[in-house]
Amino acid sequence: MALHPTIARVTDRIVARSRDTRTTYLDRITRAADTGPRRAHLSCGNQAHAYAAMGADKDALAEARSPNIGIVTAYNDMLSAHQPFATYPDQIKAAARAVGATAQVAGGVPAMCDGVTQGQAGMELSLFSRDVIALAAGVALSHNTFDAAIYLGVCDKIVPGLVIAAATFGHIPAVFLPAGPMVSGMPNDEKSKVRQQFATGKVGREALMAAEMASYHGPGTCTFYGTANSNQMLMEIMGLHLPGASFVNPGTPLRDALTVAATQRAAAITALGNAFRPAGRVLDEKAFVNGIVGLMATGGSTNLVLHLPAMARAAGVFLELEDFDEISAVTPLMAKVYPNGMADVNHFHAAGGMGYLIGELLSAGLLHPDTCTIAGDGLADYTQEPVLQDDTLVWRDGSATSLNDRILRPAADPFQHSGGLRDLRGNLGRGVMKVSAVKPEHRVVQAPARVFDSQDAVKAAFKAGEFTGDCVVVVRFQGPRANGMPELHGLTPLLAVLQDRGLKVALVTDGRMSGASGKVPAAIHVCPEAAAGGPLALLNDGDMVRVDAEAGVLNVLDADLATRTAAAPDLSGNSHGMGREMFELFRRTAGNAEHGAGVVV
Numbered sequence: 001m002a003l004h005p006t007i008a009r010v011t012d013r014i015v016a017r018s019r020d021t022r023t024t025y026l027d028r029i030t031r032a033a034d035t036g037p038r039r040a041h042l043s044c045g046n047q048a049h050a051y052a053a054m055g056a057d058k059d060a061l062a063e064a065r066s067p068n069i070g071i072v073t074a075y076n077d078m079l080s081a082h083q084p085f086a087t088y089p090d091q092i093k094a095a096a097r098a099v100g101a102t103a104q105v106a107g108g109v110p111a112m113c114d115g116v117t118q119g120q121a122g123m124e125l126s127l128f129s130r131d132v133i134a135l136a137a138g139v140a141l142s143h144n145t146f147d148a149a150i151y152l153g154v155c156d157k158i159v160p161g162l163v164i165a166a167a168t169f170g171h172i173p174a175v176f177l178p179a180g181p182m183v184s185g186m187p188n189d190e191k192s193k194v195r196q197q198f199a200t201g202k203v204g205r206e207a208l209m210a211a212e213m214a215s216y217h218g219p220g221t222c223t224f225y226g227t228a229n230s231n232q233m234l235m236e237i238m239g240l241h242l243p244g245a246s247f248v249n250p251g252t253p254l255r256d257a258l259t260v261a262a263t264q265r266a267a268a269i270t271a272l273g274n275a276f277r278p279a280g281r282v283l284d285e286k287a288f289v290n291g292i293v294g295l296m297a298t299g300g301s302t303n304l305v306l307h308l309p310a311m312a313r314a315a316g317v318f319l320e321l322e323d324f325d326e327i328s329a330v331t332p333l334m335a336k337v338y339p340n341g342m343a344d345v346n347h348f349h350a351a352g353g354m355g356y357l358i359g360e361l362l363s364a365g366l367l368h369p370d371t372c373t374i375a376g377d378g379l380a381d382y383t384q385e386p387v388l389q390d391d392t393l394v395w396r397d398g399s400a401t402s403l404n405d406r407i408l409r410p411a412a413d414p415f416q417h418s419g420g421l422r423d424l425r426g427n428l429g430r431g432v433m434k435v436s437a438v439k440p441e442h443r444v445v446q447a448p449a450r451v452f453d454s455q456d457a458v459k460a461a462f463k464a465g466e467f468t469g470d471c472v473v474v475v476r477f478q479g480p481r482a483n484g485m486p487e488l489h490g491l492t493p494l495l496a497v498l499q500d501r502g503l504k505v506a507l508v509t510d511g512r513m514s515g516a517s518g519k520v521p522a523a524i525h526v527c528p529e530a531a532a533g534g535p536l537a538l539l540n541d542g543d544m545v546r547v548d549a550e551a552g553v554l555n556v557l558d559a560d561l562a563t564r565t566a567a568a569p570d571l572s573g574n575s576h577g578m579g580r581e582m583f584e585l586f587r588r589t590a591g592n593a594e595h596g597a598g599v600v601v
Contacts, residue, residue, distance in 0.1 A: 001365040006330045007289060010323050011368070014285045018317045022285070025170070025316030029280040032171035033271055050104075050145050057093075057102045061145075067270045069096055069263065070106035070146035072137045072162065074153035079113045081154040081221040081228055084179040084250040088152055088259060095263035103263070106149070107140025109133040111158050114487060115222065119455070121578040123486035126157060127512070128586045130307065131599040133161025134168070134314075141169045147270035148173040149279075150263065154221055159231035160307035163240075163283070164601060167314035170280025175266040175374055176240040178232050180248045180255055182220030184346045189338065191215045192493075192518075196500075199462075199493040220250045223344035225337035230300035234308075236354050236382060237294035238287045239373025240279075243395060244385040247349035257393040258386060265374055277374055283315040286368035290379070292324055293366050296331035296419025297357060297411075299340040299436035302513060302524060303487075305421065310596030321432065321594050325423035325552070331366060332414030333436055336407055339518040340420070340437040343407040351408040355398025359383035364411040424523050424547070426555035428508065428535045430594060431526035433549050437518045442499065443549040445506035445521055446557070447471050448542050453569065454478075455488050462494045470504040472545040476536040476567075478511025479529025480590035480597040483574040484583065487512045495520040506547040508554070510536055510593070523547050523554050525593040530569065532592070537566035 015022075051061045060066050071092055075085035089105050096103040110132060117123040133153075141149060149172055151162040159176070166174035194211035197203040221228045232246035242262050248255045269277040288308065295304050309319040334357060335341075337348050358379060361367045367379055375381040384395040402408040409415055420436030435443055447470035452458045455475055461467065473495065479485050488511050498505045499520055507513075507522040510529035528534035538561040539545075546555050574580060591598045 001363055003368065004330060004365040006326055007293070007366055007368070010326050011285055011289045014289065014317065014319065014323060017320075018285060021318065022316035025280065029171040029278060033278055050143060054102070054104065057097070060102050065272075067101040067147040067267045067272050068145060069101060069103040069266050070141055070149045071103055072106055072109060072140050072149060072151050072165070074109050074111035074133070074158045074162070076111055078116070079111055079155060080182060080219055081179060082111050083219045085152045088177065091256065091259050092150060092263045095260040096267060099264050099267050101267035103150070106143065106146065107136065109136040109140070109153070109158070109161065111153065111155060114156050118487065119490040121580065124484035124574060124580055125578070125583060126487065127306070127480060127485045127597060128583055128599065130157035130161040130164070130310070131586065133158055134164035134600050137162055137165030138168060141165065146172060147272060148175065148266040150266050151176045154179055154228055154231065156227040156231070156303060157307075159235065160311050163311045164314040166279045167283050167311065170283065170315060171278050173266060173269045173277050173374065174240060174279035174282070175262050176235045177259060177262050178235070178241060178246055180220050180250045181223050181229065181345045182218045183249055184223055184344050185217040186211060186214035187342065189342050192339075195493045196497055199497055221345075223346060224339060225298065225300065225345060225348075227301040227303040229345045230295065230298070230304050233294050233298055233300060233354065234291045234304065237358060237367075238291045239282050239371055239375065239379070239382070242386070243375055243382045244353070244355055244398070246354055247345050248386075249346070254386065254388055257388060261393055269374060277372060280315060282372050282374065284372070285317050286371050288312050288317055288319060289327070290367050290371060292327045293331050293361060294357070296328045296421060297333065297361060297366075298335040298337070299333055299420035299434070302421070302432060302434045305432050306512070306525060306593060306596055308596075309594070310598040310601050313596065313598065313601040321423045321430065324421055324432070328419035328421040331419040332364075332411050333416045333419055334360065334409050334411060334414050336415055341407065347404065347407050351404040352399040352402050353385070355383050355385045356400075356402060356408060359398060359400070360411040366411070422549045422552055424549065424552050424554040426553050427561065428539075428545070428554045428556055429526045429528055431508070431523040431554055433521060433523050435521070435549050438521050438549070439519065442519070442521055444547070445470070445472060445504045446544065446546040447504055447506070449474050449539055449545045449556070451476065451539050451541050453567075455491055458491055459494065467498050467503070472506045472508055472547060474536060474539055474545070475507065475509040475511060476530035476539070477569040477571070478509050479527070479531055479593065481529060481587050482510070482531035482569055482571060484580075484587060485512050485593070485597060489513060492518055492520065508536070508545065508547060510534065521547060521549060526554070527593040529593065530567075531571070533566060535561055537569075538564045
């Protein structure tokens with residue numbers, strides 16, 4: 001199938017836009033790769049420090065003739081998604097030795113859980129943790145003794161931060177190893193109902209706690225299709241995972257076999273062999289376009305609209321919101337996974353998963369088939385699925401049909417004929433909306449504004465019974481320069497209650513919503529942000545605001561903003577506590593949301 005003309009046009013535009021920066025980037029990583037394994041150039045003292053604790057691997061490291069793999073790990077045992085990584089370094093080292101290679105834990109990176117910090121002060125460090133992760137991974141790899149790197153990370157900011165580091169060290173191969181989703185617990189729609197019942201006082205905290213614990217109940221990623229699982233989809237469709245690796249449950253023989261296979265592949269694709277695949281070559285314009293297509297086809301997290309531009313910049317590639325919007329317009333929504341449907345990612349995987357999805361998108365001409373991946377040349381490898389046959393890992397052709405068309409549908413007969421994202425523009429700035437879970441009748445809201453400077457103020461107004469009519473809830477001073485751009489996921493149940501009461505309601509904010517954002521229309525990531533002089537700082541209660549996802553409009557209709565004085569943010573409460581005082585420099589230097597709100601890129 002010929003490449004879809006829109007995909008071709010957008011890709012050509014990205015290539016043209018990025019030509020100078022991408023050329024400079026490729027020249028830089030080529031020069032770095034040409035110097036060869038750095039261990040050969042270290043002094044004896046340097047090497048002694050690097051190998052002192054490596055036991056039987058010392059001789060192989062000192063000879064510098066076999067690949068040495070650096071492991072960068074985001075392990076901790078507070079995150080269910082990362083707890084399985086505890087055993088990975090030993091598995092990786094053993095697998096490396098079996099093929100004549102070595103492996104060392106190069107360093108660890110922090111990994112915070114947005115599920116723990118939602119609505120809390122710590123959430124104001126969440127987005128910036130991505131840049132800290134990139135910096136920490138850079139420190140780990142700066143020892144310059146590695147021929148390839150294996151990255152252990154799954155969740156929200158962790159994978160984007162690791163990709164930024166992998167691109168920065170793009171002269172060596174990068175293999176990403178997932179841990180997989182936890183097995184299914186309480187269905188997500190049942191949990192959502194309990195959350196709404198708690199928001200309206202129909203059930204108490206004991207019932208809410210029981211529902212949450214029954215949903216998030218074991219090792220692995222949360223099973224809804226939020227940012228963590230969107231990351232896993234992205235790493236597979238961009239060619240940084242082995243085919244079919246994303247959604248295999250932790251603690252299973254197949255998961256262990258994939259860890260061994262990924263280690264073997266990392267050792268095989270270094271500059272010491274004949275299949276050199278540096279990360280910077282994998283992370284090209286086509287790979288990022290494929291990633292955007294996958295995001296739209298699955299209704300993935302809006303957080304990736306922030307992260308993908310930042311990740312791409314680290315590889316010399318420049319993405320703009322119009323790229324997402326135009327790709328979304330021609331990409332069919334093929335998957336219905338909560339919050340876009342009732343299924344979870346285990347059901348998606350069982351219905352055919354990534355192999356079926358990629359095969360359909362390739363057949364429809366919506367993916368670049370000729371990308372460089374860690375598995376080989378071309379994305380066709382990713383239509384296969386891994387299985388164990390007599391305890392041996394093999395890949396076979398994935399399912400040619402969906403095994404449950406309520407969860408996963410063909411590209412020619414999708415749930416809807418365009419993807420899950422809209423680019424909104426107008427006199428209030430520019431933002432995005434995830435519409436895959438928003439019913440068509442809720443996608444246009446024109447109503448008076450209710451303006452708030454914090455999500456706590458919205459919650460207080462809700463509890464006081466102030467929301468009695470149609471409204472556009474504006475929550476400003478939530479951007480990266482104001483307070484680190486926290487997610488406002490805690491507002492989702494309240495706004496859903498208002499919508500269920502028959503009110504027309506929408507959210508407009510310069511903050512973020514979770515990857516689990518749902519059925520209420522939300523114009524998010526609005527920039528310029530209010531704290532940087534954006535128009536949201538000029539809005540007043542009662543201004544008529546139109547949020548139109550169909551036409552891509554975000555406007556105030558009846559106010560002359562040019563005659564107003566911007567509201568002054570009260571940021572005194574955001575400067576200290578929970579480590580926020582250490583991130584003042586990040587807040588001052590953060591970029592705007594449409595380019596990724598980056599600090600290090």
